[in-house]
Amino acid sequence: MSHQRARGQPALVYRTKTIIDARGHQVAIVDTENPTPVTAVFVPQRSSRAEVAGQQDIDVTRMIVSSDTPEVTSWSRVSWDGSMWDVVVPPAYHHGTRHTRHYSIDIRRRPS
Template identity: 45%
Template sequence: MTAQRKGRNAQSAIVYKTTSVVDDRSNEQVQVDMDNGVEVMAAFTAASTRDIAVAGQATHEQYTMIVRPDIPDVGMWSVVQWRGEFWDVVAPPEYHHGTRHVRHWSVKIRRRMGGGA
């Protein structure tokens, strides 16, 4: 772990992973599992917000969350609860390999409009 993720700069967050479900028409769909969040310690840094992926999601509050590498099923449909608000994962998480002490995921998150789940 880096000092950021376990030192005084570490902040608690809850990551809601994705799960696959089958709908009424036998189609497999990905959705957020809001019943089973995983509490993590992470470091947060401000990120650039030049690009707006979806109309209506224009916000300047975008961060990069640096978190441990052993959290499975975190992807584009995942949700993060941090500082009492909900944040969408806006890009595929990036895995950074290295020694055991430095490997981590970088996850770009953007605050949900209205802050709700």
């Protein structure tokens, strides 16, 4: 594990689970009952502040976690820094030596 990820910040990753809805369809939802604790590095990517009523704040951050993190999908969520975050895109796997391979996951802060 890289030095940054070893000294990173704690977060909780909520994976997804598949359920059958009332109409009999398989639906992916967040499994809020079984969070997985991780240590990650967070790098701000982009943000914009709402200037006018009706606009939306956007805060996107890249989360870098070790390669042994359980499966995360676009339906997963992350709890970090006192806020809930949505996974924006599927995680990107970066292969390297055992110490440097990792996933990078872009997350967006959920509106409060």
